[in-house]
Amino acid sequence: MSVTSHDTSSRTLDQLNDIDRETRYKIALKEEEDSTTLLAFYRDRINAFVKEREEWLQKLDQLTAAKEEFHVQSWDLQAKREEVADLQRSVSESKVSLHSEREQKLKLKRENDMMKLREFENRKRIYELMVLNEPEKENTFYKDLRPGKLKLNVRY
Secondary structure, eight states: OHHHHHHHHHHHHHHHHHHHHHHHHHHHHHHHHHHHHHHHHHHHHHHHHHHHHHHHHHHHHHHHHHHHHHHHHHHHHHHHHHHHHHHHHHHHHHHHHHHHHHHHHHHHHHHHHHHHHHHHHHHHHHHHHHHHHOOOOEEEEEEOOSTTOEEEEEEO
């Protein structure tokens, strides 16, 4: 029995080795299949991340463009506000100048009216003085020694 038992045990051992090889082969195939599946999974994940990164970069580019546009518009707005402030200052200065010119005009008009009144009063006084100073009419008679002629001289 020892031979048979040794024979049997050797066969069993060979069978186990064969089974073990098959199992190891199947396990190796399964591991290779699993690693291929795992590799495909991570490749898909990487592709998804690359795609998502590209989308985020596009959004970033859009935001950068929008930010630049916002910056340009902010500067334009600031320039317009400064221009409006300058124009308002100019209008204010013009109003002040206009007001002072109107006051000057009214002052000159009052002065002109006063001068016209003074001129009228002066003319009236001149006339009154001329009337008072008007020489009386003198009638002087000269005797013309020529026969038949009488001469009258009036002086003022």
